[in-house]
Every structure is written in structure tokens, then in C-alpha cells.
Amino acid sequence: MAELNKEQVYEWLSSVTDPEVPALTILDLGIVREVAVSGSGTETDVKVVITPTYSGCPAMDVISIGVRMALMSRGIRKVNIELQLSPAWTTDWMTEEGKQKLKAYGIAPPNRKAFKPLGLFEEDEVSCPRCGSEETELVSQFGPTSCKALYKCLSCKEPFEHFKCH
Amino acid sequence: MDTNSKLQIPNSKLLDYTLRLADDALILGHRLGEWCGHGPILEQDIALTNTALDHLGRARSLYQYAAELFNQMPADEKKQVFTSVAIQNLVSTGANVDEDDLAYLRDGWDFRNALLLEQPNIDWAYTVARALFYDTFNYFFFTELSKSKNESLAAVAEKSLKEVTYHLRWSSEWAVRLGDGTDESHARMQKAVNELWMYSGELFTPNETDEEMSRAGLGVDLTKIKPLYMARVQEVLSEATLTTPPDTWMQQGGRNGRHSEHLGYVLAELQFMQRAYPGMEW
Numbered sequence: 001m002a003e004l005n006k007e008q009v010y011e012w013l014s015s016v017t018d019p020e021v022p023a024l025t026i027l028d029l030g031i032v033r034e035v036a037v038s039g040s041g042t043e044t045d046v047k048v049v050i051t052p053t054y055s056g057c058p059a060m061d062v063i064s065i066g067v068r069m070a071l072m073s074r075g076i077r078k079v080n081i082e083l084q085l086s087p088a089w090t091t092d093w094m095t096e097e098g099k100q101k102l103k104a105y106g107i108a109p110p111n112r113k114a115f116k117p118l119g120l121f122e123e124d125e126v127s128c129p130r131c132g133s134e135e136t137e138l139v140s141q142f143g144p145t146s147c148k149a150l151y152k153c154l155s156c157k158e159p160f161e162h163f164k165c166h
Numbered sequence: 167m168d169t170n171s172k173l174q175i176p177n178s179k180l181l182d183y184t185l186r187l188a189d190d191a192l193i194l195g196h197r198l199g200e201w202c203g204h205g206p207i208l209e210q211d212i213a214l215t216n217t218a219l220d221h222l223g224r225a226r227s228l229y230q231y232a233a234e235l236f237n238q239m240p241a242d243e244k245k246q247v248f249t250s251v252a253i254q255n256l257v258s259t260g261a262n263v264d265e266d267d268l269a270y271l272r273d274g275w276d277f278r279n280a281l282l283l284e285q286p287n288i289d290w291a292y293t294v295a296r297a298l299f300y301d302t303f304n305y306f307f308f309t310e311l312s313k314s315k316n317e318s319l320a321a322v323a324e325k326s327l328k329e330v331t332y333h334l335r336w337s338s339e340w341a342v343r344l345g346d347g348t349d350e351s352h353a354r355m356q357k358a359v360n361e362l363w364m365y366s367g368e369l370f371t372p373n374e375t376d377e378e379m380s381r382a383g384l385g386v387d388l389t390k391i392k393p394l395y396m397a398r399v400q401e402v403l404s405e406a407t408l409t410t411p412p413d414t415w416m417q418q419g420g421r422n423g424r425h426s427e428h429l430g431y432v433l434a435e436l437q438f439m440q441r442a443y444p445g446m447e448w
Binding site: 052054055056057058084085086087088089090114117118120121139140141142143144146150164166 | 209210212213216217219220221222223224226227317320321322324325326327328329331332335336338339342405
């Protein structure tokens with residue numbers, strides 16, 4: 001195998017998706033923090049630094065396996081995956097393309113900048129991913145996964161999930 | 167590691183500090199998990215299990231770091247840290263401990279969580295009051311700890327702060343909803359606040375570990391965050407039309423391994439499988 005460049009690794013990683021939100025790749029989510037390649041040929045060593053979305057996110061183990069599989073299936077034998085907590089992940093790192101994919105998948109993407117916290121009983125203004133209406137209502141601040149909240153649309157009446165600003 | 171040795175804090179103190187934060191998170195995570203399938207409505211059932219998962223995730227990161235600190239200690243010092251038989255047996259084989267050993271093989275007296283967190287769920291009001299005290303404490307504590315000179319603790323704090331901010335919003339809103347709700351919900355919320363109040367002071371009672379860690383710039387100065395905590399709790403209780411209890415005798419002992427009887431029952435359930443079938447995985 002010839003010298004491997006980082007761009008190639010990033011391209012391979014773009015096939016790894018979040019098991020809980022399969023519409024998003026780990027690059028869309030912004031959880032890949034660093035890629036480093038050393039050595040060459042059969043001695044090529046690839047380091048991938050990822051950061052968890054939430055402290056207890058069970059998807060992280062599956063994502064680590066996904067990263068390892070993506071690289072090993074391309075012949076990389078030395079894969080080193082590091083988990084890094086700081087700087088803490090934020091939805092501000094989600095790509096614009098990722099937000100569009102989420103919306104197309106039926107999940108309202110995060111829109112508020114995460115560093116502006118909400119006051120008590122204050123709610124995010126979230127538009128319906130299906131009909132686009134801004135007449136929506138929070139059902140629960142917590143959803144089926146750590147990263148989502150539950151909403152319903154008052155116009156088209158459909159319930160939907162919102163990827164929380166974090 | 168290098169920064170720690172320069173600051174001359176013994177590993178045992180750093181371990182004590184890390185473990186108590188992990189134990190707080192694990193024990194409350196377990197208590198909240200007990201609500202799974204029993205929440206008053208599905209959305210709130212999910213809210214508590216989501217929050218429990220955040221606490222558990224933080225506990226894992228901290229136990230991993232605690233295990234690292236413990237494994238670096240000299241053999242004779244290791245024997246002094248825990249008196250639980252299962253851990254002693256493991257240490258005597260010379261094996262390293264991991265996050266699971268710390269969670270599953272220590273008996274109650276080796277746990278350092280604050281008494282507040284092992285108190286039973288009782289009802290929704292008690293669950294909300296306990297969460298309000300802990301979430302408010304966590305919010306100010308992790309804000310400070312994220313400035314720690316210890317990189318591992320600072321990273322966990324930075325990560326947790328965002329989650330804790332969300333928890334605090336949840337528990338504050340529920341305190342207001344119940345307190346400023348019906349006569350029944352008001353009375354029950356006030357009762358829960360009154361009964362749990364005596365467990366809230368331990369969170370702010372510094373012991374030798376707190377003082378050393380704070381002096382070295384590694385830990386949090388509890389006297390600095392206490393007024394912030396009080397102001398915030400009073401603000402929420404007042405919004406909830408509830409009365410803040412007067413200064414009173416505060417229970418303590420958890421940080422030194424002296425617990426209420428409730429912890430034993432939590433551990434009996436939490437640790438049963440690993441005690442009955444050591445090393446079991448699934």
C-alpha cells in the first residue's frame with residue numbers, strides 16, 4: 001500500500017453513520033476531532049480522535065467499532081481510537097449538510113447557538129420538518145435518545161423529534 | 167499526571183475526590199433508573215432515564231480515571247484505600263482494578279457519595295426536590311471544576327456542565343409546577359423540600375480532601391459556591407411559592423463512608439449480579 005493521506009481517511013469515515021440517527025455520518029455530527037496517519041505500507045498507523053455527544057451515549061461504542069471496521073476493511077491493521085472529552089461536543093459543530101439531512105429525515109435540526117441557554121419555561125422555536133410551520137409545541141424536553149426532544153406540529157398535527165441544541 | 171505531581175497532591179487524595187464525584191453520580195443514576203417504567207407519564211419516565219444515563223456516563227469517566235489513579239499507587243498503599251473484602255482480594259492478587267470493580271466490588275462503607283443521593287424516591291415531589299438540590303449544586307460545582315488544573319477532572323466537568331444545565335432546568339421547572347400547582351402538589355412539594363433539606367448541607371461541608379484540593383487549584387472551593395447555590399435555590403422555591411427551610415442541623419457522613427441504611431439496599435440491587443457471578447458479562 002502506498003502512503004495514505006488524511007483526506008482518504010476522512011472519505012472512509014464518511015461511510016460511518018450514527019446508529020441512532022442513521023441519516024447522519026460521524027463527520028456531519030462533528031464528533032471526529034482529529035485524524036493522524038503515521039508509517040506506510042503494512043505498517044500504516046491511523047489514529048482517530050472522537051468525542052462523545054453526551055457522557056452516557058451508548059452509541060459511542062458502536063461508533064468506535066464502525067470506525068475500526070471502516071479502516072480495517074480498507075487494509076489498515078493498526079487503528080487507534082481515542083475518546084476525548086474536552087473541548088465538549090456541541091451541536092454548533094454539526095455541518096450545514098448534516099442539518100439538511102436531518103430535516104429530510106424528519107428530525108428538526110438544532111438552530112439556536114448552544115452557548116445561549118434558555119430560561120425557565122422558555123422554549124426553542126422549532127419549525128416542523130414536514131410542513132415547515134412555525135406553529136409547534138414542545139411535548140417533552142427528553143426523547144428516545146439523549147440528543148433529542150419531542151415536539152408536535154399544530155398545523156399539520158404530526159409529532160416529530162427535535163435534535164436538541166447542546 | 168505530571169501537573170498533579172508538581173502540585174504535590176498525593177494520589178490518595180485525588181482518588182478520594184474523584185471517587186466521591188463518581189459515587190454521587192452512580193447512586194443518583196441508580197435511584198433515577200428505579201423510576202424506569204413507573205413514571206407518572208411516559209415523557210417524564212423518559213426524562214428521568216435520560217438524566218440517569220448522563221449521570222452514569224459521568225460516573226464511568228470518573229471511575230476510569232479513579233482506577234488509573236489507584237493502579238499507580240504502591241502496593242502497600244493500595245491495601246489502605248478500601249477495606250471491602252472483594253476489592254482487598256483482588257488487590258492482593260496484584261491485578262489492576264477497572265471501572266466495574268470500583269462500582270461493583272466496594273461495600274457501603276467504601277462509598278463516598280453524599281447522603282442526599284441515596285435517599286429513596288418516595289414520590290415525584292421527593293424525586294424533584296432531591297434533583298433540584300443536586301442539579302443546582304452540580305451546576306455551580308462543575309462551572310468551577312472546569313477551571314481545575316487537573317486536566318482529567320476539568321474535561322469531565324466541562325462535558326457534564328452542559329448536561330447538568332439541562333437537568334437543572336428540568337428540576338427547577340418541576341419544582342415550580344408542583345409548588346405553584348394544586349393545594350395537594352404544593353403541600354407534598356413543601357414536605358419533600360423540608361424533609362430533604364437536612365441532607366443538602368453535606369454537599370457544601372468541606373473536609374480535608376476538599377481543602378487540599380481547593381488549595382492546590384485542583385478542586386472547588388465549596389464556600390465560594392454555597393452562596394450562589396443558596397440564591398438560586400431560594401429563587402426557584404420562591405417562584406414555586408414554597409418556603410425555604412430555616413438553617414438547621416445538617417446530616418453528614420457519606421463523604422467518609424458513614425451512610426444511611428438506604429445505601430445498602432441500593433448496592434444489594436446494583437451489585438447483585440457481579441457478586442453472585444463474578445466477572446459476568448453480557
